Amino acid sequence: MNEIGHFIDGARVGGSGRTADVFNPATGQIAARLALGGASDLERAVEAARAAQPAWAATNPQRRARVFMTFVALLNENMQALAELLSCEHGKTVEDSKGDIIRGLEVCEFVCGIPHLMKGEFNEGAGPGIDMYSIRQPVGIGAGITPFNFPAMIPMWMFAPAIACGNAFILKPSERDPSVPMRLAELMIEAGLPKGILQVVNGDKEMVDAILAHPEIGAVSFVGSTPIAAHVYAEAARHGKRAQCFGGAKNHMIVMPDADLDQAADALIGAGYGSAGERCMAVSVAVPVGEATANALMDKLIPKVESLKIGPYTDAGADYGPVVTKAAQEKILGLIDRGIEEGADLAVDGRAFRMQGYEDGFYVGACLFDRVTPEMEIYRQEIFGPVLSVVRARDYEEALSLPMRHEYGNGVAIFTRDGDAARDFASRINIGMVGVNVPIPTPLAYHSFGGWKRSSFGDLNQHGPDSIKFWTRTKTITARWPSGIKSGAEFSMPVMR
Known part of the structure; x- marks a missing residue:
């Protein structure tokens, strides 16, 4: 019996305690046994992310992009094996599974442009002797909670922009088809990603609740049913996290x-x-x-x-x-x-x-x-x-x-x-x-994906420009050097005249 644990600090690790069966839908037979982790497993992942993220954020963006260039090549090399693994646990045809992987791969290609995507703004002479500029900086540690129906695509929609922006990322995939997300994490390490930047913690509601409550996780992305999307959004907000949560459709x-x-x-x-x-x-x-x-x-x-x-x-x-x-x-x-x-x-x-x-x-x-x-x-x-x-x-x-x-x-x-x-x-x-005259209008990677009404909770959508905004925070700097500073205190509201 194939035992699936977690992927923490660059390696597969075993689980302890509760487990769940993973089925092959084509046969109805058990294909693997999955560890259902909890707060202690998450804490190990957060510790590794905390240790690795500052150096990754300080890595210049073109070097972060090169990791994804290598990862895209590895995805193409491993396409058939990944598709068969995905189909075994999900049930979709192998060609459909390849489409699942390719739509995720396209977002990885998009974030290879992260040096351009993270450019800030600059105004010289915004005031007398004053320059003003804005920069984008990573949130820190992000998390993604993904559904069973796209076990390759949706994890990559989340972790690719998050990691390219300089964040560490903790993925909680569906417990119904967890093997491909585990394999994607391994391929990211093979592509040159430092340990601790992408980790996979498997589990059910107990793991989700631990993610939402953890004080060091600053942003959460979710895809699933509308009732759970509404719950995750509310709980994330209650714990001071930014969140994008996508629900059902008709x-x-x-x-x-x-x-x-x-x-x-x-x-x-x-x-x-x-x-x-x-x-x-x-x-x-x-x-x-x-x-x-x-x-x-x-x-x-x-x-x-x-x-x-x-x-x-x-x-x-x-x-x-x-x-x-x-x-x-x-x-x-x-x-x-x-x-x-x-x-x-x-x-x-x-x-x-x-x-x-x-x-x-x-x-x-x-x-x-x-x-x-x-x-x-x-x-x-x-x-x-x-x-x-x-x-x-x-x-x-x-x-x-x-x-x-x-x-x-x-x-x-x-x-x-x-x-x-x-x-x-x-x-x-x-x-x-x-x-x-297009039945499934799923935008390509350089546009943003997201619904309205009770299909989406949050202001920013997945992939495209919105994803860069979601996984970063804007910092605006107003700078004046001594030669331009007048003597004496100013007590009125500063104005740029």
Whole structure:
């Protein structure tokens, strides 16, 4: 049995006390046993971070960038092995796992520009004989709490900018698929990162609470469900930490009557069922405008959903694999049953799906609902499974109002040939990330990622320019040298005239 502990001060260390099983979702079998750490394990990581961080912050930024240049090369060299390791614990296909890794790698490429990204500002002669300038300095020790659905990408979205800015970073990954985050930490050391700058502490709520309460951790980044995101944000603020916390989503895709329906249907299939729907940017609600559009779209969707191939990650031809746990499988099936009870039309029913030879795996067949209404639980909740709901809208304004009124505001898309409609939609919608004929509008690394409403808590988003602001503090210096100083005390408020 593979035993997974923690990664502290540059090496794997064992755990003690409580443990949890890590499953292979494709087979339903236990793949590893994970140590569930607590405050004492965190303290060891903080001690190592405290010792290492000052020297790392004093390292000039181009040398910090070189570590990430080497790390990117190591990621590419180890891509296949990392993807297979990720798939074994998550269940997504190997190609999907490579995408997970590459989207994290892109943020590492972005922070190779940290010498430019951390530039401050300077004003010569801001006042008589006075210069004024601002600099960015690291927070000190940061922490990240990451979800199961992107065990490579989201940790790199957090630790890459944090470390490039000169911070030490403590990562608490999901206990469902911890092996890739551990391996990433090892590769960072191989790339030349000093010991103690990136550490991995495994655990559950006890570890999260220890992170939030620790006085030497100055900033926390979190991705998970909305109730926990709200809790982490409030607790971080109560303990005097800055925090960025990202929660749930219910992403809509509006399909206008003039849209290319073949393109729209393909987009819905990929965005709705890829990774078994376990993406915070997955499209889970299709909103065709007008009955004719809805009927035509359903005619295209039904055979595509029925023909989806489900299989283990070892099957190169599979469109998607199992969901991550037995509990997730049961929750998804329960919500599908609830949708039928509430009167939605289950046009494609995948509940009876069984994977031959993998009967104990956590598989859910693709499901497609039609005539879903906003009052239904399957519309209100984030299902996080291979389930697409079609909500028919009479006109554009009704379609626009659906995502506008929903409590989540992560991503949204519109498919249309009408530039005026697309521009109006992008301007009016109260959602953080908008796609125009793009179903999953996840920004690239040099823009910032984040939703609105109850999908996000905090003022600054992930990666891009916001990440540099989040992981640093601005210091402004006003300097005047003796030749410019007048004699005598000044008692009024200083002004620059």
